[in-house]
Amino acid sequence: MSGGVSDMTIVLRSLQTRALATGVATALVAIAVALLLVLLSLREAASQAFRRGTGNTHLLISADASPLVAVLNGLFYANAPANPIPWAKFKEIEDGFPWQWCIPTQLGDSFRGSPVMATRAEFLTDFEPVAGAPFQFSDGRVFEEAFEVVVGSSVAQDHSLQVGQQIVFSHGSSGSREGGHEHADHPYEVVGILQPTGSAHDRALFTNLASTWVIHAEEKRAHDTEAPVAEAPTPKSDASSSPKGEASDDHQHDHAHDHVHVDEADLRDDEKLITGILLRIPTRPGSDSSASIAAQFDRMRRDVSITVAQPAQQIGRLMALIGDIDWLFVAMAVVVLVSSAASILLAMVSSMELRRRQVAILRVLGASAWRVFALAITESTLIGLLGAGLGAALALLGGQIATTLLQERVGVVIAGAIDLRSAVLVTAGAVVLAAVAGIIPAIKAYRTSIARHLRPLA
Amino acid sequence: MTNFDPQGGVSIRGLRFRYDRGFTLEVARLDVAAGEQVLFAGASGCGKSTLLHLISGIETPETGSLFIGGTDICALRGSARDTFRGRRVGMVFQTFQLLQGFTALENVLLSLMLGAPTLDRPRVRAEAALERLGMRDLHAPVERLSVGQQQRVAVARAIVTEPSVVLADEPTASLDPANAEAAVDLIRSAARVAGAALIVTSHDPALRSVFSRTVDVAQFGVASATGLAGAAR
Numbered sequence: 001m002s003g004g005v006s007d008m009t010i011v012l013r014s015l016q017t018r019a020l021a022t023g024v025a026t027a028l029v030a031i032a033v034a035l036l037l038v039l040l041s042l043r044e045a046a047s048q049a050f051r052r053g054t055g056n057t058h059l060l061i062s063a064d065a066s067p068l069v070a071v072l073n074g075l076f077y078a079n080a081p082a083n084p085i086p087w088a089k090f091k092e093i094e095d096g097f098p099w100q101w102c103i104p105t106q107l108g109d110s111f112r113g114s115p116v117m118a119t120r121a122e123f124l125t126d127f128e129p130v131a132g133a134p135f136q137f138s139d140g141r142v143f144e145e146a147f148e149v150v151v152g153s154s155v156a157q158d159h160s161l162q163v164g165q166q167i168v169f170s171h172g173s174s175g176s177r178e179g180g181h182e183h184a185d186h187p188y189e190v191v192g193i194l195q196p197t198g199s200a201h202d203r204a205l206f207t208n209l210a211s212t213w214v215i216h217a218e219e220k221r222a223h224d225t226e227a228p229v230a231e232a233p234t235p236k237s238d239a240s241s242s243p244k245g246e247a248s249d250d251h252q253h254d255h256a257h258d259h260v261h262v263d264e265a266d267l268r269d270d271e272k273l274i275t276g277i278l279l280r281i282p283t284r285p286g287s288d289s290s291a292s293i294a295a296q297f298d299r300m301r302r303d304v305s306i307t308v309a310q311p312a313q314q315i316g317r318l319m320a321l322i323g324d325i326d327w328l329f330v331a332m333a334v335v336v337l338v339s340s341a342a343s344i345l346l347a348m349v350s351s352m353e354l355r356r357r358q359v360a361i362l363r364v365l366g367a368s369a370w371r372v373f374a375l376a377i378t379e380s381t382l383i384g385l386l387g388a389g390l391g392a393a394l395a396l397l398g399g400q401i402a403t404t405l406l407q408e409r410v411g412v413v414i415a416g417a418i419d420l421r422s423a424v425l426v427t428a429g430a431v432v433l434a435a436v437a438g439i440i441p442a443i444k445a446y447r448t449s450i451a452r453h454l455r456p457l458a
Numbered sequence: 459m460t461n462f463d464p465q466g467g468v469s470i471r472g473l474r475f476r477y478d479r480g481f482t483l484e485v486a487r488l489d490v491a492a493g494e495q496v497l498f499a500g501a502s503g504c505g506k507s508t509l510l511h512l513i514s515g516i517e518t519p520e521t522g523s524l525f526i527g528g529t530d531i532c533a534l535r536g537s538a539r540d541t542f543r544g545r546r547v548g549m550v551f552q553t554f555q556l557l558q559g560f561t562a563l564e565n566v567l568l569s570l571m572l573g574a575p576t577l578d579r580p581r582v583r584a585e586a587a588l589e590r591l592g593m594r595d596l597h598a599p600v601e602r603l604s605v606g607q608q609q610r611v612a613v614a615r616a617i618v619t620e621p622s623v624v625l626a627d628e629p630t631a632s633l634d635p636a637n638a639e640a641a642v643d644l645i646r647s648a649a650r651v652a653g654a655a656l657i658v659t660s661h662d663p664a665l666r667s668v669f670s671r672t673v674d675v676a677q678f679g680v681a682s683a684t685g686l687a688g689a690a691r
Contacts, residue, residue, distance in 0.1 A: 004581065005560075005567045017559040361555050364516070365615075366544015366573035368537030450516045454555060455507075 007371070010362070011379045014355075021347035022383060028340035029387025030394055033430045036333040037395035040422045042402060043326050047319050050076075053199040054311035056128040058293050061085070061093065061277040061300065067309030068318060073107070074276040075311055076200040077115040080107045085306060087272035093279075097296055100282040101126045104274040106212055109169040109183070114155045116169050116205045118212035124150060127278060129197040131288065139163050140192030146211040146264060150192035154202040165190045169205075171219075183215050209274065210264045217271040222260040340387065341433040344380050348441035359445045360453035369446045376442035377435055384434020388427040395423075466527035467492040467655045468513060468623055473522030475512060482680045483508055485522070488673065490623070492527075495646055495656040497669035504676045506659035510625045513657070514547045515539045527622045544573025548616030548654065550626040550645060554608045556600040562588060562611045563596040566618050574619040587614040591648060605633070609641055617652040624649045626658045630665070642668060 015022045054075055062070040063083035072078040084106075094102045103126070106118040117123070121142045128134045140163040143150055151161050161167070166187040188207060196202050283290045293310070300308045348355070359372045470488040477483075483505045490496050498506050511517040513524060515531040523530045526546050534542055556565050566584040570577060577583060588596055591610040595603075600611060609629075616624050626645050630638035642658065642665065649656035658665070659675075666672050 005564050005571055009564070010568070013559045357555075358557060361557055362568075362572060363540060364514070364543070364549050364555070365569045366540055366619075368540040370537060371540075371572075451508075451511045454511075454516075454551060 018351055025344045025347045025383050026387045028343050029430055030390035032337035032340045033388050033391025034394035036426045038398045039329050039333050041399055050315045052130045056131045057278045057311050058281050059279040060309045060311050061306050064307050068314045070307045070309045071311045071314040081275035084273040087269045100280040103278040105276040106274045111169050111205050114203055118207050118209045129199045129201045136195040138193050138195045143208050147188050148191040149188040150206040152194050152202045152204045153196040156193045161190050163190050186215050213267050213272055214262050217262045218260045341437040344383050344434055344437040356448045356453045359448045360450045363450045373442045373446040376445045377438040380438025381435040384431040388430040392427055469525040471523045473519050475519045483678050484680050485678050490655050497672045498659040498675050499672050500675035502661050505679050506675045507627055510627050515543045546622045548621035548624040550612050550616045550629055552628040552631045554612040558601050561597045565611055566615050569615040569618055587618040613648050617648050621654050623655040
């Protein structure tokens with residue numbers, strides 16, 4: 001523009017002459033908008049990650065204390081379930097209904113802190129970690145023989161695992177009470193690496209049940225034969241460890257039991273321990289629900305020896321629980337947004353004396369009262385727009401950083417979490433609030449007495 | 459505004475304005491012809507500024523009519539009056555009242571944009587008005603200009619919309635005698651060139667000799683009964 005002037009020139013000059021106040025108000029709006037957007041997107045992302053993670057399981061059975069714990073342990077690897085389910089119980093459940101699939105799982109071992117799930121091959125072929133999206137292999141195949149392992153994507157990435165590599169598991173998870181000793185005499189061969197699924201399964205390894213049973217049976221039998229020696233009462237150890245505790249004193253005799261050998265065929269039923277069962281009821285094509293789900297749920301719930309959970313329902317409850325807390329954060333962000341609008345109001349009102357003089361001059365030059373009203377509203381709205389734009393950019397950046405951090409620290413893939421609708425709602429909300437903040441200064445401008453504010457400053 | 463006569467001057471009929479503090483300004487009849495230059499004289503506080511504010515439509519009288527080029531500004535309401543003022547009345551103030559943060563040229567352009575948006579080639583007009591008054595640096599922010607330069611910008615801003623009347627409120631009050639004379643000369647010649655009537659207010663008796671016609675504003679002041687009662691209290 002070749003030096004022309006417009007109403008926008010007046011507004012921009014006004015913002016420019018009060019650069020500090022404009023900057024502070026804009027920054028406050030930006031921070032509030034960014035905060036709100038990041039909170040909303042993380043909230044959405046977290047709930048998605050949880051909802052996705054239950055996959056296409058209809059029912060989950062464990063011996064955990066509560067259904068929620070069962071789901072968190074069994075599908076999100078929160079902890080290794082403490083109580084086993086006897087093999088007989090599994091057979092009873094498996095034969096009790098024409099399931100689409102019935103998959104036993106056993107958790108307890110770990111590889112450098114990542115949980116190892118012993119299960120059947122169906123877990124990788126029939127169970128879908130995200131409903132509608134079965135596991136895909138980036139390399140290799142499903143485990144077939146004993147001591148073969150398939151590795152989740154984050155585990156493979158974190159430890160640079162490749163197909164053909166030999167790895168050793170530890171008993172228990174790292175940091176747990178019984179964690180520590182390695183099954184060094186039974187290395188596993190990596191036969192497959194999974195593609196990322198965006199679920200907790202990316203952080204796990206999968207192997208067949210027989211391998212795990214064999215290892216533990218060998219250790220158990222070795223321990224049993226050595227038991228009298230191990231439990232020879234010395235005053236010191238008697239005082240510090242419980243006689244029945246298999247965990248802590250297990251380590252002391254190290255791998256002295258290496259020679260005990262068990263074959264898969266030799267396994268006794270009481271050595272075939274599992275910690276969970278995933279169940280899916282046949283459904284009509286294109287549908288994920290069936291009336292039988294509730295019926296089977298109710299039937300099995302009467303069995304007090306097991307805990308039955310509908311994973312989707314449990315996650316819904318968990319989200320409702322977390323929801324109350326994170327609404328608090330959202331409410332706080334809204335308060336920040338409102339106070340940023342208040343800062344616009346303050347910035348404009350505090351400069352009102354200078355502004356009134358300007359208004360009086362504009363009125364003398366022919367501007368109507370409505371025009372100066374509109375100028376004030378435009379000014380505050382512009383701060384809102386600028387702040388909202390900056391805030392959205394900041395949130396995008398913050399979202400990226402948060403996503404990267406979550407992926408690195410927790411191994412959960414959360415991508416594209418900013419949902420357009422809430423982004424538009426938040427930025428529009430900020431702009432509207434800013435416009436509203438301009439109303440009081442605008443009214444003051446509208447009502448400015450020209451005559452009084454034209455008098456020379458005495 | 460259909461009967462607006464651009465050649466018409468200012469005509470006041472039966473005007474009555476009451477101040478809050480119980481002092482009334484009454485002008486039964488006063489005419490300033492088109493292109494005429496008049497001094498409104500009187501001591502401070504006698505109502506000179508108020509009279510200018512009434513003529514420009516900034517203040518509204520209790521009763522009476524105030525014609526500028528045949529249009530009664532008192533009959534105009536709201537934005538119609540603002541628009542009329544912007545187009546037909548040019549104002550110059552003692553402290554200039556330029557818009558801070560804008561350049562000399564922008565101050566004049568704003569006057570055109572707000573008061574006379576229908577005039578063509580605003581930039582050419584604004585530049586011409588400033589240059590005619592001897593302004594060279596059109597792009598300097600007004601707060602950096604000397605007092606004399608600021609006065610030129612103020613005058614250019616008042617006449618650029620081709621008003622019917624230019625109102626100058628105490629334009630010399632803050633100037634020394636030499637500069638005061640120059641300032642009055644500047645305003646007078648600018649109004650003459652623009653073809654506008656000129657009303658200058660001043661409490662400075664020296665200006666009486668400059669103007670061919672002087673109106674003593676003190677004669678319009680009436681201490682009303684309520685006002686006296688108020689003053690007695």
